[in-house]
Amino acid sequence: MTEVVRNFGAAVRQLREAQAWSQEQLAEHAGLNRSYIGEIERGRVTASIITVHKLARALDVPMAELLQPEPVTGPG
Amino acid sequence: MTEVVRNFGAAVRQLREAQAWSQEQLAEHAGLNRSYIGEIERGRVTASIITVHKLARALDVPMAELLQPEPVTGPG
Numbered sequence: 646m647t648e649v650v651r652n653f654g655a656a657v658r659q660l661r662e663a664q665a666w667s668q669e670q671l672a673e674h675a676g677l678n679r680s681y682i683g684e685i686e687r688g689r690v691t692a693s694i695i696t697v698h699k700l701a702r703a704l705d706v707p708m709a710e711l712l713q714p715e716p717v718t719g720p721g
Numbered sequence: 722m723t724e725v726v727r728n729f730g731a732a733v734r735q736l737r738e739a740q741a742w743s744q745e746q747l748a749e750h751a752g753l754n755r756s757y758i759g760e761i762e763r764g765r766v767t768a769s770i771i772t773v774h775k776l777a778r779a780l781d782v783p784m785a786e787l788l789q790p791e792p793v794t795g796p797g
Contacts, residue, residue, distance in 0.1 A: 647771060647774075649770055649771055649773075649774040649784075650770065650771065653770055691769045691770060691771055692769065692770050693767045693768065693769050693770075694725055694726065694729055694767060694768050694769075694770070694773060694788065695723060695725055695726065695767055697725075697770060697788070698723075698725040707785075707790070708725075708785070708788040709783075709784070709785030709788060712770065712773070712784040712785060712788065714783070
């Protein structure tokens with residue numbers, strides 16, 4: 646699993662949880678499949694730029710926010 | 722062809738040309754296939770985040786630079 650894929654999954658999870666959304670709710674907002682969201686967050690699948698765009702739009706963040714070099718880690 | 726794919730292709734071409742590289746040279750630096758670079762620039766294929774990472778590293782820009790909402794257009 647490459648670092649890019651893992652970091653992307655962590656960023657999606659972090660931003661989803663910041664919205665207090667379930668994977669189901671994010672899937673619905675993004676027009677994606679719930680199980681696919683789970684696989685993305687676990688770094689099991691490699692997303693395309695179209696998927697990045699759908700997730701960024703659903704989470705209301707720029708695409709760049711999901712592709713930080715390092716995931717935005719919380720305090721501590 | 723979605724706007725995201727078209728904008729990504731335009732950004733790759735613009736940054737490649739700014740380096741005065743041929744598609745061949747970019748392909749070599751990124752460890753990708755020359756014809757694939759051509760298809761990306763024409764918006765014919767949807768890149769994965771791993772491809773975005775390879776191209777960003779080769780062009781020495783953050784991944785975000787390749788995924789701007791609108792491609793950075795030159796003067797005029």
